[in-house]
Amino acid sequence: MNKRNKLFITFISLMVCVSMSAQTIIKPSTKTPTSFAIFIDRTSYEKAKDAVDAYRQSVETDGLGTYLAIDNFQSPEVIRELIVKFHTNKQQPLEGCVFIGDIPIPMIRDAQYLTSAFKMNQKADWKRSSVASDRFYDDLSLKFDFIKQDTDIPLYFYYSLRPDSKTYLFPDIYSGRIKPNEIEGKDKYQLLSDYLIKVVEEKRDTNNVLDHFSMARGHGYNSEDKLAWSGEQIVLREQMPQLFRPGNTVKFFDHSDMFPMKNIFLNEVQDPELDVMLFHHHGADDTQYINGFPESSFVTENIESIKRYLRSKLPARSKKVGKEQAIKEYMDYLEVPKTWCEEAFDPDKLMQDSLLNESLDIHTYDIRELHPGAKFILFDACYNGSFYEKDYLAGAYIFATGHTVATIGNTVNALQDKWPDEFIGLLAAGMRIGQFNRFTGYLESHLIGDPTFHFKNNVNSRFDINRALTMYGRDAAYWRKQLSNELPDVQAMALRQLLYAGEKNLPELYRNTYQHSDYFVVRMEAVKLLALNYPEQAVSTLKQSLNDSYELIRRLSGEYVERIGNPELIPALVKTYLNRGQEKRLTFRLNDATFSFDSTLLEEELNRQLQGRNLYSDTLVVKFRKLIDNDKKHIISDREELTKLGQKLSVYRNGIYSYRNHPTPLMIDDLLDIASDQNRPIEVRTYAVHTLGWYNISYRRKDIIQALSNIKTEDKDLRAELVRTICRLQGK
Known part of the structure; x- marks a missing residue:
């Protein structure tokens, strides 16, 4: 081969490499009012090309012209720039997107106030003290400064939310992640291909209405308050009345119904008729925590519980201080016989404990053996949506065989006292799952799966919720008309949209709505928007809402009372404590709220309200006085320490x-x-x-x-x- 031919071949080789590494953008093949975008890494596309193309076609068939962006994306900024470009296209603006495969993961710092609960010291390991969040991509008004790319996991890109950034979340578009779990012995590209074909098949069912719904609660959730649990069930009847009609089903499962409930939960989630499963529980990246150890009134069972506790503690303690010293410490601490402690070193007993622990919770390896029937699953729990991990729970469900195409979970820990069912009734009206997460999510909330998936509207055929949210998002005149819509969740959405449309006199509207609406969800939305956006004007409404007939309104009003802290709220707080101090989760919020007020003023108001009041028992009064006294001591102690x-x-x-x-x-x-x-x-x-x-x-x-x-x-x-x-x- 001569020198000229060698140079020519080298040139062709370089051109092929450039072509293969260059960004590929395929524009929508159909003209629709809005558009959607698929972002996928080149290897994932090449390995699952037919499935990706079929998925894109299914989205376009459903009325969304779809971009396909293929690249080995080197940074999140490249993707964000494309999103801005697609979104600002006035001919076909972007309404949502999905990230498939190995797409850069923004790890957000200095924005913990945008999460529901996450507050970790940022001096800790950056992988743990940052929040993996696609709000970088879908909330385009947020401003970020790039810090660095992770050296161990190159997909991680660390950003600081700029000090002058917008300080609230209101995503411009919705987004989703389709990132296969990385499991030994499994081809992640085959998992991806199988999942996308599953989505295509599910979308062919044009009569897929939301008529089978189940809700499950794990131990420790919301203090296991029965009023909180029953209140949620009552309001679901308001949001989706069709579920309660003959032929349809709605089921409620509690961890205490049987022991263990793991098996019952897994049976239910595999029901092929099930449309939506809502899980309330604690969680980890690979675990749903369902059961604690059962409570008992039998002496022998309580003795066994103590022994089990000793077996869980003593082995670790013995490694630090020695076996005999560890046994002595726990004998003295619990005043128990030595023989109970010695069982902690019995291999057979420890094996039995291990098997029992295994039966309590749901793990990713359990899910891989399932065929989940629920099309959409919501995880109201910590860490279940941790897509940045190789094996994560929400992903285990969508990449299992079956019918699950979308899940929502959190990438870090999450607050229990939030409103997980906000706007859930709009799913029955055909709202895309992506829009549901867009309007209810926090920095940590992520949709795992296809964000364009939706059920057929079977509640109001005259109203198109997706068109309303995309075409009339900030049209105040349009949303004023929806204040009288027959669907309470649409009325609630109208209250929200009017805020972002710049409607005038909203405090008055929210106060009047709270006073006159018969719908729990509409009143809850009015109180929430009023307190979080107009706290000064919210005080008069909170005085009433602390005693609302809907438990969640009472509970969240307690939070707003704490955070606003206006002394004018003291009489309402004291009255609520005296009248409802037995309500577990409300009392949890009231205990925190009490910390916001001067102890002398609280005592004076308590004494005033007790005048002329007939009490059979002073249990709550004694409890309240002790709380006030402890709060006073806490403040004094903190001041001394900080000075x-x-x-x-x-x-x-x-x-x-x-x-x-x-x-x-x-x-x-x-x-x-x-x-x-x-x-x-x-x-x-x-x-x-x-x-x-x-x-x-x-x-x-x-x-x-x-x-x-x-x-x-x-x-x-x-x-x-x-x-x-x-x-x-x-x-x-």
Whole structure:
């Protein structure tokens, strides 16, 4: 071969490599009012090409012209730029997208206030202290600064939410992840192909209506409050009345119905007629926690529970202090016989415990043996949606054989006291699952599977919810008309959309709606929007909503009372405690709310309300007085600790950061003093400024803004935190 031929072949080879590595964009093949986009890495596309193409065709057949973007994407910014380009195309604007295969994963930092509960020290391992979140892609108004790419896991890209970014979530589009679980002995590309073909087949069922629904509760969820559980069941009748008609089914399962309930749950989720399964429980990335050990009134069973406890603790303790010392410690601690402790070293007993523990919870390896029938599964739990892990629970369901095509789960821990059923009735009206997550999600909430999937509208054929959300998203006139829609969830959505449409006089609308609506979900939406966006005007409504007949309204009103902290709410708080102090989860919220108010004022109001009141028992009164006293001591102790100079930074950090969870107005001046004290370490001042950002609906937020605005500093970290906190308090 001569030199010229060698050069020519080298040139052709280089051109082929460039072509293979270049980004490939295939535009929609059909003209539709809005569009959808598939982002997939090149290897996944080549391995599952026929299935991907079939999936794209099924989406277009369903009325969404679909882009196909194929590339070995080198950063999230490349994808975000394409999303912005597609979304701003006025001829066919993007309404949603899906990320298939190995697509860059944004790991978000400095945005924990956008999660429902996650508050980890960011000095910890970045993989654990960052939040894997596709809000980077679908909420285009958020601003980020790139930090670095992970060296161990190149798909991880770390970003900081900029101090001057928007401080609330309202995604412009919906999104989903289809990332196969990586399991030894399984071809992940075959899993992907099989899943996409499953979606195509499910979409061929044009009569797929939502008429079979099940809900399951694991141990420890919402304090196992029966009122919270029954209230959710009652309101479901309001949101989806068709479920309760002859021929349709709605089922409710509780962890205490049988022991263990794992088997019953797994039987139910495989029902081929099941449309939606809603799981309430605690969770991990690979586990659904269903049962604790059963309670018993029998002496022998309680003795066995104590022995089981000893077997779970003693082996680990013995490794630190020795077997005999460990046995002595627990004998003294629990006043139990030595023979009970010695069972902790019996291999047969330990094996029995291991088998029992295995029967309590649902694991990813259990799911791989299933054929889930539910088309959509919602996991109201921590970590079940951790798609950044190789093996994650939500993915195990969609990549199992069966009918499950979409799930929603969280990438980090999640709050229990939220509203997981918000807008769930719109699924029966044909709303795409992606839109459901778009309007209810937090930074950690993710749809795993096909976000375009939807059920056939079988509740109001005259109303197209998907068209309403995409074509009239911020049309105030349109949503004003929907305030009288026959579907309560549409009315609730109208209240939400009017906020983002810039409607005037919304506080008055929300107050009037709460006063006059017969629908629980509409009242809940009105209270939520009023408290979170107009806290000053919410006080008069919260005085009533603390005693609403819907448990969730009472419970979340308790949270808003705590966070607003206006002393005008003290009489309503005390009255609610006296009248409803036996309600487990409401009392949990009221206990926190009490911490927001001056102990003297609480005692005075309690004494006033007790005058002339006939009590058979003073149990609740004694409990309330003890709570008030403990809160007072807590504040005094914290002030003493935080005013001491020269302590370790961790002492200040832990003490100050505790007020992110409990933003009591009683500590505002103390935190402001720390923030402005130039004799304090910059780190400590930054902790205080950061924590004050959690006072974003406090009745004293204007005072905080003014005080922080007067702080001048040359330190870039403190300056950035000041900007971030002031933006949060201003609601930007």
